[in-house]
Amino acid sequence: MIHDPHWIGYLCLPLLVLGAFGLYALGRHVRPAIAALGVSLTVTGCLYIGGVFGLFTSLMRGLGDVDPRFTNGAIATYAAATADHGAYGLTRTLAQLALLGLAVQAVALWRAPHIPRWATATIILGCALFLAFWDIDNLMIVGEICLIAGLLPISRELRRDHRVT
Secondary structure: OOOOHHHHHHHHHHHHHHHHHHHHHHHOOOOHHHHHHHHHHHHHHHHHHHHHHHHHHHHHHHHHOOOHHHHHHHHHHHHHHOOOOOHHHHHHHHHOHHHHHHHHHHHHOOOOOOOOHHHHHHHHHHHHHHHHOOOOHHHHHHHHHHHHHHHHHHHHHHHHHHHHO
């Protein structure tokens, strides 16, 4: 069960929240209102990502234990639970606020000193790819690679900013 990527993502959500506050710590000096909007969207979206990941970690584990006599019912239940309408569709849509918030925070850092513009552009591109290919894991990884590439120089600036203040 630990190898399920939804489970790993679920356990890593606190790190996304901490990262959002790190971006806010840098962005509040340049564009405080946009940085505050970005961190708010990211934290709100993380709550809903937790719901999406929680659904998949519990549902997938349960499906693995279904008696073969009830396979058709389990498939119907899975289809109903993950349909785009209803609670899951709303939760999945609100989960996307986390990536939108990261993109907004990158906008707040656009003219920040010591942060390369390519890094913020790469974060925005990564978020856009992630949102455009939501639920297509092989393509979402491209967005994730862009996010990592953009966040590396920003993390160095955050460490430098922390030592100075």
